[in-house]
Amino acid sequence: MSFGSGGSGVAGRGAGVFDAVVLAGGGARRLGGVDKPGLRVGGRALIDRVLAACSQARTTVVVAAPREVAREVVWAREEPAGGGPLAALAAGVRAAGGAEGAPAVVVVSADLPFLDEAAVRGLLARLAEGGADAVLARDAEGRDQPLVGAYRRAPLVRALAEIRAEEGELTGLPLRRLTSRLTLDHLAEERGAPVSFDCDTWGDLAAARTRIREHGHVLNEWILAAKEELGIDLDVDIRVLLDLARDAAHGVERPAAPLTTFLVGYAAGRAGGGPEAVAEAARKAAALAERWASEVPPEPGAGTG
Numbered sequence: 001m002s003f004g005s006g007g008s009g010v011a012g013r014g015a016g017v018f019d020a021v022v023l024a025g026g027g028a029r030r031l032g033g034v035d036k037p038g039l040r041v042g043g044r045a046l047i048d049r050v051l052a053a054c055s056q057a058r059t060t061v062v063v064a065a066p067r068e069v070a071r072e073v074v075w076a077r078e079e080p081a082g083g084g085p086l087a088a089l090a091a092g093v094r095a096a097g098g099a100e101g102a103p104a105v106v107v108v109s110a111d112l113p114f115l116d117e118a119a120v121r122g123l124l125a126r127l128a129e130g131g132a133d134a135v136l137a138r139d140a141e142g143r144d145q146p147l148v149g150a151y152r153r154a155p156l157v158r159a160l161a162e163i164r165a166e167e168g169e170l171t172g173l174p175l176r177r178l179t180s181r182l183t184l185d186h187l188a189e190e191r192g193a194p195v196s197f198d199c200d201t202w203g204d205l206a207a208a209r210t211r212i213r214e215h216g217h218v219l220n221e222w223i224l225a226a227k228e229e230l231g232i233d234l235d236v237d238i239r240v241l242l243d244l245a246r247d248a249a250h251g252v253e254r255p256a257a258p259l260t261t262f263l264v265g266y267a268a269g270r271a272g273g274g275p276e277a278v279a280e281a282a283r284k285a286a287a288l289a290e291r292w293a294s295e296v297p298p299e300p301g302a303g304t305g
Contacts (some may be wrong), residue, residue, distance in 0.1 A: 002188040003122045003137075003195060018124060019102040020057035021092030022050055023085055023147060024064035024110035025077070030201050037064065037110040039205060042212040043225030045069075046199060047110040052224070053120050058102050061095045062110070063088040083171035085147065086178060090160045090170050099157045104128075109147040111199045113208040119195040122187055123150035132185035137196040144186050145196040146175045155182055237279065244286050251293030260285055 024047055028036040037047035044052075047062070048070040054060055059074060066075045076095035078087040089107060096105065104127055106120055119137070126135040133155040137148035159181040164170055189195055199205045212221050220238075244264065245257040264285050268277040 001126065002190045003119055003193055016124070016128070017102045018057055018104040018106055018150070019096040019153075020054035020060040020106045020108070021089060021096060022047070022054065022060065022062045022073075022108055022110050023088045023092065024062050025081065025088055026085075026109075027082065031199075031205075036199065038067070039111075039199065041113040041199070041205070041208045042221040046113060050108055050110050050112050050115055053112075053115040053117050054106060054108065055117065056120070057106065059096050061092045063092045063095075064110070078171075080171065084173060085175050086160075086163070086173045087170040089175070089178070090164070093153075093157060093160065099153070101153055103153055105151045105153050105156060107147060107149050107151060109198060112148065112196065113199060113212070114193070114197050115148065115195050119148075119193075120150075123148075126150070126185060126187055127152065130185050131183070133182035134179070135185045135187060136179075138186040138188045139196045140189055140194070144179075144184065146179050147198075148196040151182075237275075237282075240279065240282050240286075244282050244289065247286060247289040247293070251289050260289070 024037045026036065028034055031039075038045050040046070041049065047067075051060065051062075051069060051071045051073065055071065060071065061074045061076050062069070063076050063078060065077065065081075074095050076091045078084075078091040092107075093101075093105060096102075104124060106123065108115060123135050123137070127150045134146075134149050134151040136144040136146055138144050156178075159178055160170070162181065163173065163177055167173065197204070197208065199208055212218070241261055241264070245261050248260040249257040264278065264281040267281040267284075268274075271277040271281065
């Protein structure tokens with residue numbers, strides 16, 4: 001099964017409620033030690049893109065030093081800092097409630113530019129429908145990605161505790177020590193949807209930025225980045241606003257398009273905001289544009305004998 005195929009949602013076996021653990025404290029050695037989660041793709045920091053994909057989580061824990069992000073999160077840190085992904089994961093699960101949190105835990109790294117809510121829902125749906133302890137993304141090379149996965153909390157917590165009891169600590173241990181103790185399922189990436197693509201090198205970052213601009217999603221990416229920058233959490237019908245701008249440009253004058261959309265936003269804000277307020281303001285403006293266009297006088301000589 002692949003992302004976007006099959007699945008009936010996230011209901012079942014309690015996996016509809018989930019916590020998210022985002023690992024964001026790596027050293028980015030292949031990037032020269034830069035602040036990798038803060039690098040921008042499509043106008044948004046990588047970490048904010050990942051947090052948006054996990055926006056439906058009951059609790060989101062970011063394992064890293066605290067920083068400014070676009071969403072409210074819980075901060076955690078492995079001890080000692082830089083102890084590796086397994087230690088970081090354990091710290092994140094502990095901060096998300098330990099054994100008492102949500103039935104499912106989505107675990108992701110903070111450098112996934114193409115992870116989105118649909119991919120997260122797909123992992124959770126597969127987890128709910130099957131009997132595996134975890135569902136991992138499988139990349140185009142056939143490799144399962146433990147940092148793009150949905151885990152059942154009980155076996156996850158149990159496996160972490162067993163490893164700690166055997167080793168004394170989790171510092172420096174690889175994630176395969178965890179996944180080898182779990183029954184695994186996977187969702188394969190579909191062509192054109194590389195949800196597990198991560199930005200480990202400058203070349204990866206350049207490829208992600210190019211893909212965003214060339215993949216037919218520039219407008220949506222711009223809207224998402226603008227809403228995040230402006231602190232707006234609002235879903236609107238983009239088609240309606242574009243149609244309104246087109247009608248204003250053609251029926252009145254080209255500069256009327258951006259000015260009209262600004263006025264619609266201002267009117268919606270005064271009316272209390274929300275999708276309904278935007279839709280009503282857009283409806284009124286569209287009706288005005290239609291009336292205005294109907295009053296345009298005919299071209300000289302039109303309709304004369």
